[in-house]
Amino acid sequence: MVCLPMANPYLVVEHLTKVYERGQVLALRDLSFTVDKGEFLVVIGLSGSGKSTLLRCINRLIEPTKGKIWLDGGEVTRLSQARMRRVRRKIGMIFQQFNLVDRSTAIANVLTGRLGYLPGWRALLGWFPEEDREKALASLERVGLRDKAYVRVDQLSGGQRQRVGIARALMQEPELLLADEPVSALDPATSHSIMQYLEQMNKEDGVTVIASLHFLSLARRYGTRIIALKDGQLVFDGSPQAIDNVKFKEIYGEDAEEVEVR
């Protein structure tokens, strides 16, 4: 019934359009692309080009106005809210502003990664099974924050917070990871350490990663493929090496200078 173009890519985005009613903004215009399993796709583009909107349309935190999205052969844009919640369990997400509950402990935040699997009454009481707690500690261990497990998040640094965010995503054992500007709030050195965790998830756990980044140098370094947005339109789709100076000016505008993040 579902007719897929080509040989079953992991994610298919077709004619995706998003209009924000409020402000009448055309944020995405007729986007089409595919992502294969195991890819590390980087989305670049100027501020306001629609990167966040695109990522949130994939897990339907934002409802697309038009277009279709298939994930692993199933059309997510057709699912009911209840079914969509089940799909989201396997889609990890990390955010520019971390989106942690500041006054809760690191482990409490990490545990919320399991919420999709918890029966209603247990979630209501906040009773996570013992194996979830162990898993949470293991996830924190993996991002090097085992000793901060019971520290309130508002006492952690930006880089540590983002690692808590990654640990929360690890709890989901995701197949797909959406990272919306995961390092924009961090300094260059910390940025690299965070990106390396994402790279590790991609290479070792086989998680497909879609990350939006501001810096082309980071995109080149970590992406296996890059797509570029401009005013909500797809203006580039190809390998990191294919972005030359001309392409760069096309994406970022005539006056742009490339900045390196080392």
Next chain:
Amino acid sequence: MNGGSAAVGSASAGRGVALSRRALSFALDWMTWGYVAYCVMYLLNYYWYTVHVDWWGTLTLPTWGWPVVILATLELAVGCRSFGRSLGQRAIGAEFQDREGGRITIGRRLTRILLWHISVPLFAIGFWRGEDPWHDRVVGVSLRPISPDPERPGRRALATQWGILALFLGALTLWVGWLIIGINFQVLIRRAPQAGRIWGEMLRPDFRYFTTPDPVFSLRSQSYSILDLAVVTVFMALMATILGAAIAFPLSFFGARNVMGFSPVGWAVYGIVRGFFNVFRSIETIIWGSIFAVWVGYGTTLAGILALTVHTIAALGKLYSEQVEGVSPGPLEAVWAVGGSRVQVVRHAVIPQVLPSFWAFTLYRWDINVRMSTVIALVGGGGIGDMLFYYKNQGDWPKVGAVVIVIVAIVWAMDYISGWLRERIA
């Protein structure tokens, strides 16, 4: 920020304010001048009897008087608006600006007033078409958000005039207000000896019935001591606060925009819950007390508790809801993203954020309930107030003194406890 994304609608930099805001500011101006007119007429009545105002402040004008007042205030409003001396425009943060950015001469402002009289009655808002009404476009002005430039021409003069206007309105209010409430200081002094005697008796409090029931005072053929009713009063306040908070807590999420979402059902539930909070909150505890006293029995503690509880639910519910609406949306988004349900979003993203302020509000409400429970007996709500008003009616001032001291002690002690708890939690 808005980078390169395309806006579908046109959005020029200096856009006139929306019609609804404009109408609001106009209404404010008209009302202000209406108020000034009322004050002036009140003064005319008071000093020269040229306008009739009866003793409770209602104006009686000849039939032709009303149209005159209405038109005069309208003219004043329009005039002031044209000259930019308008409270209403200030309130919405807008001012008239030249469409080309130049100065607006007095002649153009006067022309605008004249044209307004043609435009508004004849064409109403049909001539609006776009951003500015016809009379504005002809004169070349536009009502726009106040420019933040501190150096813009005429700014200082305007500020002075604003000060004078505010001072004028304030002085007028004080003057008329003084006449309306008619304070009579002579009574205060003439009756001082009598009050002094009562004070003297109260200052020799009669504590004989602090623990032993007073045979003179009985409720439903049962005598009580002061301590008995003090305990009842404290528990009335405590139960009302706990019950009220327990009911307001779950309700408050239904009265929060960000939790309910934007579906029609969400809007409906939100509207009903918020409406309930607002209506029930605006009916004071004392009024609820008289309602429940009729319902469940005059002078019963139940009536008092119900009154306190109902008002607590509404007042706390509103405070809680506003707190819920103020949470940072990031954690909510994160719980949605991992596949959480609405209930889980509330439990794991909203509640951790709002709990401390919920505690603070609840303790604050506890203070209010303690004070209210000492007087709710006035309308038949039971508690220590029953004793107070009974002794007062008997003219038994030493006993009144004892009860007042106990009430002060209760309020002070509970204040101290809630303050201590607040410190612990914050």
